[in-house]
Amino acid sequence: MLVNELKAIFHKELDTIYGIDEVFSFFFMLTEAYCNMSRLDVALDTALSITKEEQDPLFKALEALKRNTPIQYILGETEFYGLPFAVNENTLIPRPETEELVQLIIDAHPKQSGTDKISILDIGTGSGCIAISLAKNIKDSAVCALDVSAKAIKKAKENAVLNAVNIDFVEVDILDESTWGLATRVSKFDIIVSNPPYVRHLEKQQMQANVLDNEPHLALFVEDNDPLVFYNAITKFAVTNLKPKGELYFEINEYLGQEMITLLETYGFSNIKLVQDMFGKDRMISGLNK
Ligand SMILES: C[S@@+](CC[C@H](N)C(=O)[O-])C[C@H]1O[C@@H](n2cnc3c(N)ncnc32)[C@H](O)[C@@H]1O
Numbered sequence: 537m538l539v540n541e542l543k544a545i546f547h548k549e550l551d552t553i554y555g556i557d558e559v560f561s562f563f564f565m566l567t568e569a570y571c572n573m574s575r576l577d578v579a580l581d582t583a584l585s586i587t588k589e590e591q592d593p594l595f596k597a598l599e600a601l602k603r604n605t606p607i608q609y610i611l612g613e614t615e616f617y618g619l620p621f622a623v624n625e626n627t628l629i630p631r632p633e634t635e636e637l638v639q640l641i642i643d644a645h646p647k648q649s650g651t652d653k654i655s656i657l658d659i660g661t662g663s664g665c666i667a668i669s670l671a672k673n674i675k676d677s678a679v680c681a682l683d684v685s686a687k688a689i690k691k692a693k694e695n696a697v698l699n700a701v702n703i704d705f706v707e708v709d710i711l712d713e714s715t716w717g718l719a720t721r722v723s724k725f726d727i728i729v730s731n732p733p734y735v736r737h738l739e740k741q742q743m744q745a746n747v748l749d750n751e752p753h754l755a756l757f758v759e760d761n762d763p764l765v766f767y768n769a770i771t772k773f774a775v776t777n778l779k780p781k782g783e784l785y786f787e788i789n790e791y792l793g794q795e796m797i798t799l800l801e802t803y804g805f806s807n808i809k810l811v812q813d814m815f816g817k818d819r820m821i822s823g824l825n826k
Pocket residue numbers: 627628629630631634659660661662663664665666682683684685688708709710711731732733734754755756
């Protein structure tokens with residue numbers, strides 16, 4: 537079959553769902569991943585053809601795209617902070633906003649002076665994207681990461697190997713204080729970071745179907761009447777597990793910036809900074825422990 541014929545089928549079936557440009561992009565990504573074809577060849581070589589074996593995964597991907605499955609789950613991989621990450625239905629697909637959180641932390645630690653390692657804990661690590669990007673980009677860091685999901689930790693461990701970094705992963709339910717001991721260390725952390733679940737059920741109607749139907753709800757949602765449940769638990773944990781003046785960083789719900797400032801103040805954090813994302817929304821907050 538000619539690649540151009542298959543491309544036409546993709547456009548016929550998917551353009552009304554995703555728009556022409558996105559379908560072009562999907563098709564290039566899939567032919568690159570499954571047929572090892574360059575974008576240039578796919579775009580320009582009208583005589584390019586594919587075998588029956590190569591067609592099968594492409595038609596499967598077409599069906600999955602029709603069901604709104606995110607392209608990242610179909611390919612089983614994505615990119616975050618310029619690094620490759622394997623993802624599946626147990627891990628949230630890392631978001632650009634979270635790259636901004638990582639950037640904020642890296643910018644605050646341009647160069648290490650002295651010999652002490654910076655110890656970092658990532659709470660709710662999912663694919664491991666925050667922990668791994670920090671380990672890769674902050675020299676002399678010792679990074680731990682936790683998640684309640686054993687399946688997410690399995691993927692995060694794969695990603696640490698893929699990116700050649702050493703991370704200490706532990707399975708901990710941050711809402712259950714009796715498991716906190718597994719995440720504590722002899723010496724306390726310099727940095728605790730988290731992008732915990734923060735979407736209220738009442739915000740579901742603003743979400744796209746492909747997120748709602750495919751991404752793990754464990755990673756996304758909190759009860760409408762207790763939207764800061766994770767932030768409360770993590771900040772409490774941080775008070776005793778951060779060094780004095782240790783840094784706490786959160787990605788936050790854009791609608792709850794002021795509530796987050798109050799929360800950090802209540803726990804005695806200082807130098808609190810609410811930071812906007814590239815869309816001008818309150819998306820990150822940081823503070824220093826007592
Ligand atoms: C919003 S996702 C963030 C994933 C990843 N850090 C990222 O930024 O893409 C939240 C993560 O918190 C984890 N999580 C949910 N409940 C948890 C709990 N009680 N204790 C620890 N982790 C939890 C989920 O499994 C999920 O991986």
